[in-house]
Amino acid sequence: MKNLSVSRRYAKALMLIGKEYGQTDQYRNELDEVVDLFDANPELEMAVINPLFDKNDRRRVLVAVLEKTELSRIVQSFVMLLFDKGRIGFLRGICDxxxxxxxxxxxxxxxxxxxxxxxxxEATEKIREGLAKRTGKDVILDVEQDPELIGGIVTRIGDLVLDGSVKTQLLNMRESLKRGEIV
Structure with missing residues (x-):
């Protein structure tokens, strides 16, 4: 739980700065670049995060790497702040x-x-449009398949789950029959 609150707090702080300067999308892309850099070079990430190495050496490595990137000064400073506060390990969560x-x-x-x-x-687009109408927001839809549903669909938007699957309907029927209710 602490990880989530730390990640949320730092993300909100950077978002406020991004809104102030009109750079929210740029900062998003730059945070992704740093995460991608760590993903592509796990040794670099370990060298920066691992407390067994001297903190000053780790800091120098991070500064040297960040200087070779085309990241804005704000994002570079943000990443260095994360390092200095011992929060660099939260970078992925903050990015999310x-x-x-x-x-x-x-x-x-x-x-x-x-x-x-x-x-x-066409069906996927109709569902996306319906969800957009229901939420009042633009919807980005990730489509998956699960043959265990038997038929129908299940849609998740945040905490909201719309379950129209045959599997769930059959389970509900079974529970009603167990309770002696007429379906």
Missing amino acids: FYKQLADELKGVVHATLVSATQLSA
Whole structure:
């Protein structure tokens, strides 16, 4: 839980700066670049994060790497602040929260659509439009398949789950029959 609150707090702080300077999208992209850099070079990440190495040496390595990037001074300073505060290990979580905040600012929401079979592009688009109408936001839809649903679809938007799967309907029927209710 602490990890989430730390990540959220730092992401919000950078978002406030991004809004002030009108650079929210740029900062989003730059945070992604730093995460991608660590993903591509796990040895670098370990050298920067691992407390077994001398802190000054780790700091010098990070400064040298950041100077070779084309990151804005704000994001470079932000990454160095994370390092200095011992929060550099939270970078991925901060990046994820920052993306959520940036999407909220733009009125974008991510949803997951799970279906038993492959849906046509037309059906997927109709569902996306329906979700956009229901939420009042632009919806980015991630489509997945799960044959165990038997039929129908399940949609998740944040905490909201819209379950229209045959599997769930059958389970509900079974529970009603167990309780002696007429279906």
